[in-house]
Amino acid sequence: MGASEAASAALGTSRPTVIVDDVHVDYQVYATGKRARTETRALRRPTGMRESRTIHALRGVSLTAYEGDSIGVVGHNGSGKSTLMRTIAGLSAPVRGAVYADGQPALLGVNAALIGDLSGERNVVLGGLALGMSREEVAARYDEIVDFAGIGSAIDLPMATYSSGMGARLRFAIAASATHRVLLVDEALAVGDAAFRQRSESRIKELRDEAGTVFLVSHSMGTIRETCTRGIWIDHGELRADGPVDEVVTAYEKSVR
Numbered sequence: 001m002g003a004s005e006a007a008s009a010a011l012g013t014s015r016p017t018v019i020v021d022d023v024h025v026d027y028q029v030y031a032t033g034k035r036a037r038t039e040t041r042a043l044r045r046p047t048g049m050r051e052s053r054t055i056h057a058l059r060g061v062s063l064t065a066y067e068g069d070s071i072g073v074v075g076h077n078g079s080g081k082s083t084l085m086r087t088i089a090g091l092s093a094p095v096r097g098a099v100y101a102d103g104q105p106a107l108l109g110v111n112a113a114l115i116g117d118l119s120g121e122r123n124v125v126l127g128g129l130a131l132g133m134s135r136e137e138v139a140a141r142y143d144e145i146v147d148f149a150g151i152g153s154a155i156d157l158p159m160a161t162y163s164s165g166m167g168a169r170l171r172f173a174i175a176a177s178a179t180h181r182v183l184l185v186d187e188a189l190a191v192g193d194a195a196f197r198q199r200s201e202s203r204i205k206e207l208r209d210e211a212g213t214v215f216l217v218s219h220s221m222g223t224i225r226e227t228c229t230r231g232i233w234i235d236h237g238e239l240r241a242d243g244p245v246d247e248v249v250t251a252y253e254k255s256v257r
């Protein structure tokens with residue numbers, strides 16, 4: 001054991017699982033509409049050239065997550081919460097700064113890249129393998145995944161024939177079947193009827209107990225308070241607060257009142 005590890009052990013501190021170091025993420029968008037046309041004209045752009053606009057979705061966010069943390073991520077619409085989750089999962093690249101993570105953080109709901117022409121059954125196998133399970137593990141969890149998705153005999157049909165809700169439920173079921181060291185749950189991705197949501201919530205709780213670290217993005221302050229110990233408030237792409245969940249949620253609630 002090295003000196004710093006010995007010091008950590010003595011202090012009872014846990015290991016960092018995710019380090020977000022001064023992360024900046026931009027999106028390039030092409031503007032249309034009256035205002036954009038007026039602005040474009042003012043710049044006397046050559047015809048045929050569309051005006052591109054840069055959206056600074058994250059502006060220098062830094063934080064460290066530790067083993068055992070369950071972190072509620074709050075902030076108004078468009079503040080950058082989903083972008084932060086996508087960046088931690090490695091799905092969006094920072095233009096500046098970096099993310100260091102222990103293993104591959106899993107963003108629940110979207111990591112499984114499924115194929116429309118294949119049946120739900122084949123996609124369960126594919127998705128499971130993509131999440132790092134062995135064929136045997138996929139076979140062992142197959143029934144559980146299909147039951148969880150609750151799509152019945154449609155599991156034999158090509159996924160292209162599914163409604164968007166059915167597809168999302170199956171993707172969620174596949175992603176939720178694996179355990180992850182760092183789990184990112186964006187509630188915007190949680191779908192389905194009341195019964196499915198209830199199944200998802202209790203599965204998220206189980207996964208949280210199994211995972212090292214969980215991030216949960218939600219607009220429900222009740223869910224955040226119930227599920228998380230630490231809170232992070234993202235405001236206009238910046239980290240406005242980071243601390244005990246009750247403090248952060250109370251401060252956020254005051255600001256929106």
Ligand SMILES: Nc1ncnc2c1ncn2[C@@H]1O[C@H](COP(=O)(O)OP(=O)(O)OP(=O)(O)O)[C@@H](O)[C@H]1O
Pocket residue numbers: 027028029055056057075076077078079080081082083084188
């Ligand atoms: N793919 C994209 N292309 C262009 N702009 C994007 C894209 N995704 C997000 N944005 C912009 O980046 C900013 C942050 O968006 P983000 O989805 O991270 O916010 P959020 O806090 O998760 O919002 P919400 O609570 O509404 O889900 C917003 O201004 C949004 O319009």
